[in-house]
Amino acid sequence: MKHRAGHVALVGRPNVGKSTLLNRLLGQKLAITSHKPQTTRHSILGINTLDDGQIVYIDTPGIHQRGDKAMNRYLNRTATSVLAGVDLVVMLVDSSNWTDEDEMVLQRVHRSKLPLMLVVNKIDTLKQREDLLPLLASLSEKTGIETVIPISARNGDNCDHLEDTILQALPEGDNFYAEDQITDRPERFFAAELIREQITRRYHKELPYSATVEIEEFDVQPHIYRISAIIWVERQNQKGILVGKGGQALKETATEARKELQKFFQNKVYLRLWVKVKKSWSADQASLSRLGYSD
Numbered sequence: 001m002k003h004r005a006g007h008v009a010l011v012g013r014p015n016v017g018k019s020t021l022l023n024r025l026l027g028q029k030l031a032i033t034s035h036k037p038q039t040t041r042h043s044i045l046g047i048n049t050l051d052d053g054q055i056v057y058i059d060t061p062g063i064h065q066r067g068d069k070a071m072n073r074y075l076n077r078t079a080t081s082v083l084a085g086v087d088l089v090v091m092l093v094d095s096s097n098w099t100d101e102d103e104m105v106l107q108r109v110h111r112s113k114l115p116l117m118l119v120v121n122k123i124d125t126l127k128q129r130e131d132l133l134p135l136l137a138s139l140s141e142k143t144g145i146e147t148v149i150p151i152s153a154r155n156g157d158n159c160d161h162l163e164d165t166i167l168q169a170l171p172e173g174d175n176f177y178a179e180d181q182i183t184d185r186p187e188r189f190f191a192a193e194l195i196r197e198q199i200t201r202r203y204h205k206e207l208p209y210s211a212t213v214e215i216e217e218f219d220v221q222p223h224i225y226r227i228s229a230i231i232w233v234e235r236q237n238q239k240g241i242l243v244g245k246g247g248q249a250l251k252e253t254a255t256e257a258r259k260e261l262q263k264f265f266q267n268k269v270y271l272r273l274w275v276k277v278k279k280s281w282s283a284d285q286a287s288l289s290r291l292g293y294s295d
């Protein structure tokens with residue numbers, strides 16, 4: 001059998017399920033997810049080593065229409081720049097609707113002149129199974145992409161077939177990474193992301209978009225990980241919400257985050273969280289760079 005290896009970019013508008021799919025394909029939670037758009041802020045390298053090849057996935061933040069704030073510009077830049085140097089672009093769409101943002105993503109992927117594949121996600125939400133084939137045909141026509149694969153990232157439907165099709169689209173070659181390596185991101189990066197995931201899940205409106213997590217201490221000892229982190233927010237009232245009466249809300253966030261961290265690191269975790277205010281950190285390029293959002 002031929003051995004194949006290559007880089008694959010997962011692109012799509014916010015909330016189509018890119019992170020859920022990446023986690024599904026890797027069989028492990030690497031990318032944080034939530035029902036709110038714009039959860040993903042960094043691209044993550046997820047490495048899937050198979051018997052007959054290696055697929056290196058690059059998850060991208062959803063491409064945004066509003067490129068006005070420094071954060072949104074950063075997200076758009078990250079999403080576009082990963083297209084350079086990949087072998088295949090997998091564009092993910094939601095089976096339930098096609099939006100202007102999908103259109104924008106489509107234009108960008110066509111501009112890349114790379115081999116394309118269209119993945120239609122969330123087919124578990126289709127009311128009638130008979131609607132699937134006509135939907136795939138119309139999406140293929142609309143996008144001009146020949147290979148169209150329906151899946152449910154949430155329940156795993158057809159994801160093995162997707163994996164196989166992706167692998168067959170990659171060039172022949174040797175693995176890029178060691179067999180047991182699953183990502184190129186350091187552990188402390190995942191610690192910050194898992195804490196941020198709790199904030200995104202527990203709070204609504206603008207708060208999750210105004211919060212970022214900075215790891216202050218990341219100390220790995222034989223049987224325990226000691227982690228201290230600062231949650232930066234943009235306004236004093238946001239700090240009040242996150243901390244809660246007598247610190248109760250923050251305690252609950254920390255408890256949930258600690259459970260996720262223990263699962264991820266397969267170890268006991270001691271977690272301390274602080275909340276601090278830094279006005280307009282997401283609009284300011286210098287703060288963004290310091291907090292890890294840099295090219």
Ligand SMILES: Nc1nc2c(ncn2[C@@H]2O[C@H](COP(=O)(O)OP(=O)(O)OP(=O)(O)O)[C@@H](O)[C@H]2O)c(=O)[nH]1
Nearest residue numbers: 014015016017018019020035037038039040153154
């Ligand atoms: N019903 C259903 N929901 C799904 C499926 N895949 C993902 N979702 C849900 O869609 C929402 C968004 O999923 P994410 O994986 O965070 O989406 P994303 O594209 O990474 O989003 P951004 O971080 O905004 O770029 C979450 O609530 C998921 O649980 C699916 O196959 N079926």
